[in-house]
Amino acid sequence: MTNVTTIAKEMEEALRADGVRITRQRAALLKVLAGADDHPDANELHRRAREIEDTVSLATVYRTLSALEAQGVVHRLAFEGEPARFETTNAPHHDHIIDLETGEVMEFRSEKIEALQALIAEELGYEVVHHRLELYCRKRK
Amino acid sequence: MTNVTTIAKEMEEALRADGVRITRQRAALLKVLAGADDHPDANELHRRAREIEDTVSLATVYRTLSALEAQGVVHRLAFEGEPARFETTNAPHHDHIIDLETGEVMEFRSEKIEALQALIAEELGYEVVHHRLELYCRKRK
């Protein structure tokens, strides 16, 4: 059972292992990221991080997110016509369903689709480095 | 066998049917779109359109692309970290493979993946309005 503090600590270690300094600002952002069960954008992360450490600037949020992404502990999502959203990578890989009416984002994972993607790429002489699959949906009547 | 002129004419009719005027600028852009077998962005479309009609401005390219998208004759693609790219919708629906090294974009279609997506959405009480699937790949060694 991984609680918020544990996840944040794991991210800290991942950064520290790469020679990155853990500042108050970064610690605050890590805590926010670890505690987020939705898919917040940079602005929202900034807002939440300032509740913990009020000296965090939006520039630092962006810079830290880029660093975390480079370390592979954070994923950058880019849904249609929206600013980028972010999620930690402690949950296993998954794709997203977006409710077009409410904007709600849900996660799913299909081994079959994953396998088919690999197969398709293979037939063309490629291997999949990463992919993006988003289902823009509406509730069935 | 649909040649470039035919496709452009079809797009013209689609627009005209909706009460949209066909100007020299729009005709030029339609011709460029119909003839494009790659996935150009707005800037590149602007460059190509000016070779036909040199009074086309970038603003008009954007405005016309939005109109064409609203009519459903053009699709807006949004690959990671790139400006939007555009393609006509005369080809049947397909998804994209992006070569991470060369930037080359290929198309593919998998009925199985399409069916699985519908199934997954259905299980959650949703129906898929549209989706986005991109495979970011590299050549296999």
Next chain:
DNA sequence: TTCAATGCAAACCCTTTGCACGGTA
């Protein structure tokens, strides 16, 4: 003590928009 990380504000890039003029139907 050192040098990476920070806040601020300006810059960036792609895209959209306000306005007065031009051209299609």
Next chain:
DNA sequence: TACCGTGCAAAGGGTTTGCATTGAA
């Protein structure tokens, strides 16, 4: 002729960056 579409330039929104300062190790 009417009024939609246009070019231009300015504004917009999200994101990045230059610079002098701060602070983690």
